[in-house]
Amino acid sequence: MLTVNPNMYTPRGHDALRQQWELPAVSRKIVCLGAGGIVIDAHLPAYRAVGLEVAGVFDIDATRARRTATLANAIAFESLDAALAMPGVVFDLAVPPQAMESILSRLPEGSAVLLQKPFGRDLAEATRLLSIIRTRNIVAAVNFQLRFAPSMLALRDLIAQGTLGQIVDCEVSLHCAMPWENWPFMAQYARMELLMHSIHYLDVVRHLLGEPRGVWAQTVAHPDARQLASSRSAVILNYGEEIRALVASNHHHRFGAAQQRSELRVEGTRGAAIVQMGVNLDYPRGLPDTLQVHAAQSEGWQSIPLRGSWFPEAFEGPMCNLQRYLAGEDEFLVSSAQDAWKTMALVEACYASSATGATPIPQPGGEQ
Numbered sequence: 001m002l003t004v005n006p007n008m009y010t011p012r013g014h015d016a017l018r019q020q021w022e023l024p025a026v027s028r029k030i031v032c033l034g035a036g037g038i039v040i041d042a043h044l045p046a047y048r049a050v051g052l053e054v055a056g057v058f059d060i061d062a063t064r065a066r067r068t069a070t071l072a073n074a075i076a077f078e079s080l081d082a083a084l085a086m087p088g089v090v091f092d093l094a095v096p097p098q099a100m101e102s103i104l105s106r107l108p109e110g111s112a113v114l115l116q117k118p119f120g121r122d123l124a125e126a127t128r129l130l131s132i133i134r135t136r137n138i139v140a141a142v143n144f145q146l147r148f149a150p151s152m153l154a155l156r157d158l159i160a161q162g163t164l165g166q167i168v169d170c171e172v173s174l175h176c177a178m179p180w181e182n183w184p185f186m187a188q189y190a191r192m193e194l195l196m197h198s199i200h201y202l203d204v205v206r207h208l209l210g211e212p213r214g215v216w217a218q219t220v221a222h223p224d225a226r227q228l229a230s231s232r233s234a235v236i237l238n239y240g241e242e243i244r245a246l247v248a249s250n251h252h253h254r255f256g257a258a259q260q261r262s263e264l265r266v267e268g269t270r271g272a273a274i275v276q277m278g279v280n281l282d283y284p285r286g287l288p289d290t291l292q293v294h295a296a297q298s299e300g301w302q303s304i305p306l307r308g309s310w311f312p313e314a315f316e317g318p319m320c321n322l323q324r325y326l327a328g329e330d331e332f333l334v335s336s337a338q339d340a341w342k343t344m345a346l347v348e349a350c351y352a353s354s355a356t357g358a359t360p361i362p363q364p365g366g367e368q
Contacts, residue, residue: 017154019307021317024324027052031083033103034094035059035068043092044072046315058083084108090323097121104132112139114322118195119340123348126341133337141322141333142340144203148317149310151275151291152204158273159208163295165270170209170245172201175261176280178251180225187227194219194350198233201247203343205237209245212237217350222252235350271295279311286311
């Protein structure tokens with residue numbers, strides 16, 4: 001069974017914070033299974049930037065497959081079987097969660113695959129996916145790429161080297177305008193916001209702080225997007241008596257850019273850091289990511305120059321880590337399928353908390 005080492009990062013100086021995952025010495029070719037917008041906008045540019053070759057593309061929409069293959073200078077496969085027959089490649093599976101199970105069941109035994117998040121539609125499905133992976137001896141990582149954003153790699157370094165001291169506060173806060181109308185297929189999901197979006201932030205909080213003891217959560221709809229099961233959420237994560245941790249997302253801020261917010265704040269006993277995740281601001285063009293640090297040895301807040309942002313630079317990391325793991329260059333898969341199951345368990349707990357409802361407030365005279 002693959003394991004994840006929480007201390008896999010090597011601390012280094014404040015002026016040399018890690019911002020990029022190391023490349024494999026010898027890379028394997030990639031076959032994309034699925035050719036949607038995320039592949040075109042993020043996967044292909046990220047792989048191209050670091051010299052990873054996409055050799056082929058398959059999609060149930062043949063026209064889309066050919067268009068995406070042309071962008072990658074790759075083969076457009078006419079069938080899934082033809083794509084799966086290409087030897088020695090890493091599969092990049094970017095399909096809706098309901099399609100994962102059938103495709104995983106057809107992957108060659110012992111193959112390697114990077115799966116798009118989420119890892120299924122619920123924990124039961126994630127458990128079935130994990131069972132298939134184990135039975136077929138597949139090496140699988142899940143594309144929780146926010147962990148690999150330049151800002152998050154640098155933040156993980158800051159925490160590992162003790163610059164911020166003991167972490168006591170972690171808050172993700174989003175007030176932005178997300179164009180949900182661009183994804184009409186989202187209306188089909190009984191679970192939406194936590195599963196399809198805030199899962200990124202729940203995952204990165206797990207990655208930074210470890211496993212929470214429990215959660216309190218509520219996820220709700222909005223009058224502007226009644227077709228969606230939910231599009232706003234609030235989650236409090238229980239890390240004991242000395243850490244406050246929460247994720248709050250409102251994707252319906254329609255009142256101009258001046259008061260928008262998309263950030264992760266971490267505070268410790270010796271310092272603090274604020275990451276701006278710019279992609280959520282004026283999506284899909286977005287603004288640049290930023291990282292500001294206030295440390296004990298510095299005077300005031302300092303801006304750390306970043307080599308890129310969540311989109312597309314973060315998408316380099318999961319594929320590089322997977323390929324290096326296959327080659328024995330990395331000891332651990334940072335976002336293994338087993339670890340992704342734990343993020344899905346956290347999301348499941350959030351939905352259970354939301355369904356259970358709030359604790360009633362006692363009424364005068366014992367009335368309910």
